[in-house]
Amino acid sequence: MQIVPFRLEGKYFKKMITLYCRLFQVDPRGMEEQFKRHSTYPFFEGYLAIIDDRVAGYIYGYSSRKGQYYHDLLxxxxxPERDWMKNCMELVELGVDPSYRGRGIGKQLVEQLLKNRKEKRVLLTTRKDNDTAIAFYHAGGFKVIREGFYPNVPHEYIIMGKRL
Structure with a gap:
């Protein structure tokens, strides 16, 4: 497996979009625009896990700043926990192709993304009913900060964080 930097112009960008849409069953056009917009945010950083010229997983995040949609929601x-929003990054997306799960790809992607960050904290959200993701993040040192988060969707999410 190779971990390569996320690039919009790279040959793997469309493959990453395809994987994302397969995992979350969403429209590729809207997601492509969202990823392009996010790539302009301060200190954007992302990586792809490549196996046999396929995107086996992806991750990205950026510094959280006032005025960004998700920053303001969070x-x-x-x-009550304002300190979490100070000098933090948002781990925005992490996904691993189901056929490659259980090989440590997600863990390696998270480690790669977080290893040189300048922020003091990292935040992420995941659905409250996603026990697998919650256990994965707990194993990586994240803790639940808040429950009952509904980011303009009908499903309940939790906010998790980790000090860097």
């Missing part, structure tokens, strides 16, 4: 929900 900030409004974390008001």
């Amino acid at each position: 900030a409004s929900h974390l008001h």
Whole structure:
């Protein structure tokens, strides 16, 4: 397996979009635009796990700043825990192709993304009913900061964080 930097112009970008849409059953056009917009955010960083010229997994994040859509949603929900929003990054997306799960790809991607960050904290959200993701993040040192987060969707999410 190779871990390569996420590039919009790279040959793997469309393959990453295809994997994302397969995992989350969403429209590729909207996701491509979202990824392009996110890549312009401060200190954007992302990686792809490549096996046999296939995208086996992806991850990206960026510094969380006032005025960003998700930053402002998180900030409004974390008001009692304001310190989490100071000097933090958002781990925005992590996905691993189901046929490659259980090989440590997600763990390697998270480690690669977090190893040189300058922020003091990292935040992420995941669905409250996603026991596999929650256990994965707990094993990586993340803790649940808040429950009852509904980011403009009908499903309940939790906010998890880790000090870097």
